[in-house]
Amino acid sequence: MKKWAISAVVYLLVVIGGYLAYDALASGNEEVSTDGHSTGHQEEINGEENEPKDEHGDDHGEHSDTDTTNLDSEVTVHLNGAEGKINLSLVDTEGNAVEDLEVNHEKLLHLIVVSEDLETYVHLHPDEVSPGTFETKHDLPEGEYKAFVDIKPKKLAYHVGAIPFTIGEEHGEHGHGNELEADTDFTKIVDNHTVTMEPTSLKSGEEITLQFDLNGDTPEPYLGALGHVVILDEMGEEYIHVHPLEGDEPVFATSFRNPGIYKIWAEFQFNGKVFVFPYIVEIQ
Missing domain, CATH: 1.20.5 (Single alpha-helices involved in coiled-coils or other helix-helix interfaces)
Structure with a gap:
């Protein structure tokens, strides 16, 4: 017991x-x-803290430059294209004029216009004629175009999207594809100015550096930079506006999310005049 x-x-x-x-x-x-x-x-x-950082800021443009293509835009752009003049109005979701914009490379608004076949390219800077309303003259011939309004609203979300419009009579449906062929030679001559593009890679999903050999020409400051690069995909829908990296050389960093054919327009100013050098690349 x-x-x-x-x-x-x-x-x-x-x-x-x-x-x-x-x-x-x-x-x-x-x-x-x-x-x-x-x-x-x-x-x-x-x-x-561990999200991928874009060390070049908005140098990657609007897609851009920062990936904003999946964001809901709080700004709507209304565009009226006519012979000799383009009118733009910016409104928020309540229909109020959007007038609080940041100055972006010396301008409140950059207007990129390309023809439907991506052959014609112009970079315009409309004047603000009233709050949220801009206007510019142009000498574009009749045809179908796409506009890209590049702005930075201070308090509203915005991403750049293609705005189809027609000057003159409409001759067909917008949005058809283009059969672009990639360049085999990246040296272009425009008005006796020779510029060679030297990409570090042509692969999607990685940072690509676009270096430009100006063959002895010295670029002048243009809109606060040594040059500007605009990129569109073959359909003219995906827009990338690239600014040069810091330094005294025309070097640009960007990336391509998807493989495909893209057209690149590089703008440089020599002797007070802006020249545009077009390139077509195939991204693997």
Whole structure:
């Protein structure tokens, strides 16, 4: 009988000791979880600190430049194209004029216009004639075009999208594809100025540096930079506006999300005049 009583006491002490040990271990784990050593590490992995950073800022343009193609735009652009004049109005989701814009490379608004077949390219800077309303003259011939309105509203989300319009009579449906062929030679001559584009890669999903050999010409500052590069996909839908990296050389960094055919327009100013050099590339 005494042996049974002693065994019961020992068993009871073991149970109590085990419970106390478990309680201490659980309390210790709670402290690790709340002082930031475990949950803090998870936040660092999933939070902004570990998101891929664009070290070149908006040099990658509007797609751009920053990937804004999946954002809902809070600005709607209404465009009226006619012979000799283009009118633009910017309104927010409530129909109010959007007038609070950042100056972006010396201008409030950059208007890129390309023909449907991507042969014609113009870079215009309409004047603000009233709050949220811009106007510019042009000498575009009759035809089908796409406009890209490049602005930076201070308080509203916005991404650049293609705006089809027609000058003169409409001759067909917008949005047809173009059968562009990639260049085999990246040296272009425009009005006796020779510029060679030297891409570091032609692969999608990675940063690509576009270097331009101006063959002895010295570029003049144009809109606050040594040059500008605009890129469109073959359908004329995906827009990228690229500004040069810091330094005294015409070097641009960008990337392509998807393989395909793209057209690149490089703008440089020599002796007070802007020249546009077109290139067609195939991104693998």
